[in-house]
Structure formats: C-alpha cells, structure tokens
Amino acid sequence: MVSGVNKQKETTRILLLICSILFGIGALFSIVPIMFSAFLFDAPGSENDPLVWTIFWSILSFPFMVILSVILSWVLYRKEKWTAAKVFAFLPLLNFLVLVAVFAAA
Numbered sequence: 356m357v358s359g360v361n362k363q364k365e366t367t368r369i370l371l372l373i374c375s376i377l378f379g380i381g382a383l384f385s386i387v388p389i390m391f392s393a394f395l396f397d398a399p400g401s402e403n404d405p406l407v408w409t410i411f412w413s414i415l416s417f418p419f420m421v422i423l424s425v426i427l428s429w430v431l432y433r434k435e436k437w438t439a440a441k442v443f444a445f446l447p448l449l450n451f452l453v454l455v456a457v458f459a460a461a
Contacts, residue, residue: 367437374444375425381447382421388414406457413453420447 392414401407424446431440 363437364435367432367440370441371428371432371444374428378421378424378447382418385414385417389418406461409453409457413450413457417447417450420450 392411395407395411396402424443427446428440428444431437431443
C-alpha cells in the first residue's frame with residue numbers, strides 16, 4: 356500500500372519530469388524567437404515603447420527561466436518541499452502570462 360507521502364513524492368517527481376522535458380524543449384526552440392527579437396525595434400519610436408521592451412525581455416529571459424525553474428524545482432524536491440517544487444516547476448509560464456497580458460493591453 357502506498358502512503359500519502361510516497362504518493363505525493365511520486366506525483367511531484369512525474370510532474371517535474373514532464374515540466375523539465377517540455378520546458379527544456381521549449382527553451383531549445385526559443386532560439387529562433389530570440390534571434391528575431393531585435394526586429395521588434397524596427398519601427399520608428401518602438402525603442403521607447405515599454406510594451407515592446409516587455410515583449411523583448413520576456414522572449415529573451417525564457418531560457419534562463421527554464422534553467423532556473425528546473426534547478427530550483429529539483430533542489431526543492433530533494434529537500435522534500437513538494438508543493439514549492441511544483442510551483443517552481445511552472446515558473447516559465449510567467450513569460451507566457453506576461454506576453455498574453457502585453458498583447459491584451461495593446
């Protein structure tokens with residue numbers, strides 16, 4: 356019989372594996388948007404637009420957020436802080452939420 360702690364540990368481990376793999380693949384594919392993010396500033400005056408800068412930094416920071424997320428979530432998992440590990444596993448979603456908010460505000 357599986358105890359509640361072991362079940363939570365196993366569920367967290369599976370979630371961290373899935374998030375690590377999916378966000379890792381996403382970080383690899385983010386190279387293309389990063390290469391073209393400089394073109395966000397082609398339009399005259401766009402270098403002074405805070406929404407453009409927010410989009411730029413959100414795109415640029417995604418791979419770093421993935422690395423931070425993977426490291427922190429697995430460290431927290433090893434320290435048996437499973438809820439915090441789950442929260443940090445989804446840290447890269449903040450980049451997507453920022454992009455959605457910016458496009459909704461535009």
